[in-house]
Amino acid sequence: MRPASLALYGAATGLLEPLAPLLLRRRAAAGKEDPTRLGERLGKPSHAVPDGPLVWLHGVSVGESLSLLPLIEALSERSPQTRLLVTSGTRTSAELLARRLPPGVIHQYAPIDGPRAVVRFLNHWRPRLAIFVESELWPNMVLAAQARRIRLALISARMTKASARGWGRVPAAARTLLSAFDLVLPQEAETAARLTRLGARVGPFLSLKLAGGPLPCDAAELARLRGMIGERPVILAASTHPGEEEIIARAVQATERDALLVIAPRHPERAGEIAAALAAQGFTVTRRS
Structure with a gap:
């Protein structure tokens, strides 16, 4: 029952x-x-x-x-x-x-x-x-x-x-x-x-x-990116939702101004609005996919 x-x-x-x-x-x-x-x-x-x-x-x-x-x-x-x-x-x-x-x-x-x-x-x-x-x-x-x-x-x-x-x-x-x-x-x-x-x-x-191995990637492109980043600290904000990116960006500006901020949103179709919001906050923004 x-x-x-x-x-x-x-x-x-x-x-x-x-x-x-x-x-x-x-x-x-x-x-x-x-x-x-x-x-x-x-x-x-x-x-x-x-x-x-x-x-x-x-x-x-x-x-x-x-x-x-x-x-x-x-x-x-x-x-x-x-x-x-x-x-x-x-x-x-x-x-x-x-x-x-x-x-x-x-x-x-x-x-x-x-x-x-x-x-x-x-x-x-x-x-x-x-x-x-x-x-x-x-x-x-x-x-x-x-x-x-x-x-x-x-x-x-x-x-x-x-x-x-x-x-x-x-x-x-x-x-x-x-x-x-x-x-x-x-x-x-x-x-x-x-x-x-x-x-x-x-x-x-x-x-x-x-349990899984590393995500698949282009090894040569990964090496090129690592060379471009150099010794800069990297901050990854993964699976973000609306409003969170601006909060994270302000925290980075206040504490880690030399860092590279990487944002991987929960919904990739939001990339355009996120890029615009970060540019308005004074960031130099590049989109990759």
Whole structure:
């Protein structure tokens, strides 16, 4: 029996699911969804199921998706007969994975957590194993996969204090979802303690973001840039959001005027407005991509 909170969630998402196509089209018009692949978000596949056992890996956004690459490469090498499906939820992650995934690995956008979308997705792909990265707990998907006896893993798991507090308000739901996982590998001790309190059986620590090698680059260009930078200190502001760049820039101006400030925004399409804002603050700005 599902706890009342999960039963209510399932009923509510089922009632709201018919509105999903409209919401997705609006998001596509705003550039937040790929208009040519909206069907995938509704659980409708755009790729045939390959022959052989299939493992499904999911990372919601750029960081989580790219952290899967070392695991994908290891699985491909150790078990060539296993087919790999990777899902993610953002356009940027899909674009990066299209360039970085090994040949033969399939990418699809993750379906919304609506009952019908979940059924379509699982009916088509029929994975033997589902691996979620970091903090993905989709009640409908997790419970539907468990009901089909799909093995479930939550790896490189991360849970903030705020998330743990939220799940703590529905302890029966948290315990039901976390106990569905056959394997839970937290990133660090704080997450391990939070997940344990909520009912998970945790294993050893694992952070996939520390498992991969250096990002690919042009070695000659990297050497040229290092020569240009010389002995200047370099300050990197990564995954920034609106308003943060100006605050960081003011701090650099006040304390490290000789430093090279490198900004890698969370959303690369903001590059133009960031460059304009920094130029207005008196910085000499160059854009690279």
